Amino acid sequence: MSALQQNKVLKQKIQSNNHEIFIISIDEMDKIINNSPKSSNGIKEAWGGIKNKVEFSAGYYASADDLRTFTKLLGELGGVASKVYIKNYGGKPHIILKGNPRLRSVLTGTKYGVNNAKVITMGLGRSGAINAAKSGGILSIVLLSVYRVANYFLTDQATLSQLVGSLATDIVKVGIATGASVGAAFLAGGFAIAVGPILAVVIVGVFVSWGVSQIDQHYGITDRVIDGLDELGENARIYLLKKKRTAITIANKVTDSLIDYAIESAKNVIVDLSRYYLQKYTPFNQRNY
Secondary structure (H helix, E strand, O other): OOOOHHHHHHHHHOOOOOOEEEEEHHHHHEEEHHOOOOHHHHHHHHHHHHHHHHHHHOOOOHHHHHHHHHHHHHHOOOOEEEEEEEEEEOOEEEEEEOOOOHHHHHOOHHHHHHOOOOEEEEEEEOOOOOOOEEEEEEEEEEEOOOHHHHHHEEEEEEEHHHOHHHHHHHHHHHHHHHHHHHHHHHHHHHEEEEOEEEEEEEEOOOOOOHHHHHHHHHHHOOHHHHHHHHHHHHHHHHHHHHHHHHHHHHHHOHHHHHHHHHHHHHHHOOOOOOHHHHHEEEEEEEOOO
């Protein structure tokens, strides 16, 4: 398979592995429900019961009944949530939702929601080990809270694993490496980062009405991830080749296979925060493909 064909397959993999997550503070959810034209007295009463438990019960743990009630409440508002969690981030409870485009229209359909939501979209690609295929995906977070909450979420592997599966491991590595920079990135529009074999392109904006595919198409996120992986892979190949030759010179009795194994093992734990990628692959402007 040619490099062009491989990149085409990788693009399809990344774009088909996309996830949209909503993170909502209790105060924001309260305002959305009270401003929704579909909120009946019954909906407001059901929400009030959950809100009181969350806000005034020390060490509150969301019961199955509470989560079912909240899922039903969203359904009555016109949205569908496939997964619902209530987590404490930064000492405050937040509702974590995964749903479909209808859910987005419900949660951002009020004037209040549209004006206050932020969207963080992360395109990820991973270069495979020796002879292994590349992989990746896209995570889009609709955030109705302060920016620092995104940093808590991006390092919460237990919750991420339930929401996005195997992509969670790479997300957490990027989240740990970026630290508190996600909020700061809003001022710049986005950034790119390489963490070992992982390449991430992050866009921060307020495109609440756009779905994952629209944001990806507008900014060419998937294409930028693939471009970055290609160059990351070439740089790594040259670097590893030099290391291999040095190792052979020092210990010419060691077999090539053992050297390959040692170098590959070392590569997997290297964290590279490359400013080069920040400048070259940060998508400040729209790209046309």
